[in-house]
Amino acid sequence: MSVNVKMFRTLVAFFASALLATSALADWQYTNWTMKREQVAVASQGKSVALSPEEQKANSPRDSQNVALPKAPYSSGQYQFTAYFLFGADTGALSTVTLSLANAEHAHDLLGSLRMKYGSPESEKQNALMSYAIWYSGSDQISYLKIGEDMVSVSYQPRITSNNSGL
Numbered sequence: 001m002s003v004n005v006k007m008f009r010t011l012v013a014f015f016a017s018a019l020l021a022t023s024a025l026a027d028w029q030y031t032n033w034t035m036k037r038e039q040v041a042v043a044s045q046g047k048s049v050a051l052s053p054e055e056q057k058a059n060s061p062r063d064s065q066n067v068a069l070p071k072a073p074y075s076s077g078q079y080q081f082t083a084y085f086l087f088g089a090d091t092g093a094l095s096t097v098t099l100s101l102a103n104a105e106h107a108h109d110l111l112g113s114l115r116m117k118y119g120s121p122e123s124e125k126q127n128a129l130m131s132y133a134i135w136y137s138g139s140d141q142i143s144y145l146k147i148g149e150d151m152v153s154v155s156y157q158p159r160i161t162s163n164n165s166g167l
Contacts, residue, residue, distance in 0.1 A: 027140070028097040028156040029074075031085070035094045037069050040085050048072040048085065059098070065089045066096055074099060079110055081154075101152040110152065114144055 027033055030043045041048050048070035051059065059068035066086040074083040081099035088095045101110060111133065115121070121133035121144075135142040136159055143155045 031094055031097065033094055033158045036092050037085075037087060040094060041070060044070075044072045051084075059084045060086065068098075077113070079106060079113075096155055096157040098153050098155040101154075104146075104150050104152045107146050107152040110154070111144055111146075114142065114154065118142060 031040055035043065049072070050070055051068055055071070056068050059071075060066060065088060067089050068084045068086050070085050072083045072085070074081045080102040082102065084098045084100065085094060086096040086098065087093060101107065111131075114133070114135070118135035118137055121135050124133040125131065130145070130147045132146070133144045139159050141157050141159045143157075144153075145155070146152045
């Protein structure tokens with residue numbers, strides 16, 4: 001086999017793996033947006049646990065059709081989180097992953113890390129009570145939210161487009 005053919009095959013393999021890696025990032029870590037609750041439990045390697053009814057209510061948005069079911073510990077670098085997995089009430093599919101920062105003292109550093117990873121936010125606002133920033137990365141939306149001094153979260157969800165908006 002000639003050197004050119006070997007190089008060509010190597011390049012094809014490289015670009016194919018790069019494309020697969022890129023598409024794998026379109027979801028959140030070890031999950032994807034089509035997973036059901038049981039699949040997330042398996043993918044978390046047994047780290048996810050069911051929420052109590054009180055935790056479900058506290059971690060499910062009041063104005064949406066998403067329900068928080070399991071949670072799992074998660075860490076990235078210096079940051080420790082509790083990951084809450086929200087599922088569509090109508091589809092049962094994973095719809096949002098919300099990471100609740102364990103130590104709100106790291107909020108400023110976390111925001112800086114998100115800026116380093118995703119660039120300048122598409123939208124952001126800050127006032128005396130809260131701050132938020134929103135990024136779009138591929139087919140995902142990443143939202144940072146800080147309320148007061150104690151509540152800091154980062155949420156990942158599929159990006160709404162004209163193709164999937166339901167309009």
